[in-house]
Amino acid sequence: MPLEAEGPIVIARAGPNGQAPRCEHADELKAVEYMSAECRECLAVGQTWSRLTMCLSCGWVACSDGSWNGHARAHYQETDHPVAAVLGPPPISRWCFVHRRIV
Incomplete structure (x- = not known):
């Protein structure tokens, strides 16, 4: 479907070197400290984990x-x-659940 000249203008901010558009969720993050070094919910049910993540x-x-x-x-x-x-050990990556990709 072609875009009409009178329709909305959509601008996607590109990442470095033409990568995927930037994630505005990552742009809005502030510094936080992690609450624990383990998954409390897994510990409560006696399970283990392969990798931990921290909500930013x-x-x-x-x-x-x-x-x-x-x-x-x-x-x-x-x-x-x-x-x-x-x-975990570097490199540390950030995942955006909304965009379903690394940001």
């Missing part, structure tokens, strides 16, 4: 989608906090 809105630490329970995604669904950082 509030500091909540939970297991990633690659773990059995995926508590980080559940935290996003409950709070709408959009970006989490993978904890």
Whole structure:
């Protein structure tokens, strides 16, 4: 469907070197400290995790989608906090649940 000249103008801010558009959720982050070095929800049910993530809105630490329970995604669904950082040895990556990609 062609765009009409009178229609809305859509501008996507590009990332460096023409990569995917920037994530406004990552642009709005403030410094937070993590609350724990473990997934409290997994510990409560006697489970382990493969990787931990920290919510970059509030500091909540939970297991990633690659773990059995995926508590980080559940935290996003409950709070709408959009970006989490993978904890562990560098390189540390940030995941935007809204855009479903690394930011």
